[in-house]
Amino acid sequence: MPRPRASRLDPERRQTLLDVAAEEFAEHGFDGASFNRILERAGFSKGVAYYYFEGKDDLYAAVLALTLEALAQRFGAWQRPPDADGFWRTLRERYFALTSHIINDERSARLLRSMSQARTHPKLQEAWLRFEGPLVAWFQRVLEDGRALGAVRADVPESLLLTSLMGIGQASDGWLLEQWAQKGAPALRKGAAQVFSLFEDLLTPRPVGLAPAKRR
Template identity: 30%
Template sequence: MARVSQEHLDARRRQILDGAARCFARDGFHGTSMQDVLKEVGLSAGAVYRYFSGKEDLIAAIAGEAVAGVRQAFERAAQVSPPPTPDVLIGRVVRTLFAEGVDGGRGLDRRAYAGLIVQVWSEALRSDRLAATLIEAYEGLRASWSELVRAYRERGVLAADVPDERVARTLIAAAQGFIVQMAMFGDPGPETMEDGLRGLMAMDVQKIS
C-alpha cells in the first residue's frame, strides 16, 4: 500500500481548517456543527476526524493560527529600525495581518477575517486553554512594543513622563480596536486608521491647556 506523503497530509489538514474557518466566520463558533464543516470541505467524517477530534479541536487550531497571525504582524512591524511613526506602524500591522489572513486561501474578505479574530478573543472568556495562549501572546507583544517605545524615546521624539509599557498598551489597543470596528461596522481601509492617528499626533496640546 502506497504511503501518503506529508505534503498530502498537510494539504488535507489545511483544506479542513480553511473550510472550518469559513463556516465559523459565517455562522460563529457555536452556530456551526461538524456536519456544516463536513459539507463545506466535501469530505467524509472519517477523513476529517483523522485530523481533528471534534469541533473544539478545530476551534483551538484556528484560534491558535489567528493568535499567531496577530502576534507575527505586530512583531514584524516592531522590528523596523528606526521605528516608523505610530500612524505608519499601526497601518503596517493591519495591512500585514490581513494580507496573510485573507490571502491564505480561506476565501474570506477582510471584514470576515476580522470577525473571526474577534470571535477568538471572545472565546478566550470561556476557554482557559485559549485564554492562556492569548495571555502568553499578549505579554510577548507588550514586551516587544515596549522596546519599540523605548526606541522612540531614545530618538527624542517621545516625552519621558509616560512609562514605555503604558504607551505600548495604548498602541496595541489602537490596532485591536480597529479590528473590532472592521468586524462590526465594515472595512474602511487601513488608511482610515493611519489618517486618524496622524490627525491626533498633529494636535497642539498647548492650546488645549
C-alpha cells in the same frame, strides 16, 4: 492545542480541514459554528478528527493561529528605525499595510471579527493567551525603541502606555471591523486613519508648557 500527532496528518487533508473550518468560523463565529458540519464538508469522520484535534475549540485555535500568523507576516518583524521620523513612518506603513490586507482578505476580516470571543470565552482563553503574549512583547519592543529615539513620550510609565495601547487596540479592532462589515472598505480606511491618530496622540511626547503635539 492540536494533539502532537496532528503534525502527522497528511498536509493536504489538514489544509482542507482548516480551510473548511475557517469558512465556518468566519461565517458563524465560534459559538454558532458546527463541528459536525465542518467534518462533513471536509470529509472527516469524528473518530479521525478527534484523533488529531481535541474538539471544536482546538480546531478554532488552529485556524486562529494561521490567521494571526498571516497577519504577523504582513506586519513584519520590528527593527528599530534610525530616528524619530523613521519610527513613525515605519509604524504608519506597517499599520496601513495590515489594513489593506484585511480589506483584500474578507475571510480573515470575518475571522478577526469573531476573535473577540477568544478573549472572554472560557474554552478559548488559553488559546488567546498563547497569541497575546507575542503581541504584547512586540508592542513593548516598539515602545522601548520609540522612547530611545525620542519618538514616544517618557512622562508616564512604560507599563501604563503598553496597557493603554493594548486596550485601545482591542477596542478599536472591533470597532473598525464593524465599520467594515456595515459600510465597506472606504469606512475601514477612514476609521483606520482615525485610530492611528489616537495612537499618535497617546504616544507622542508632550513638550513642556505647550499643548500636546500632534503629528501629521
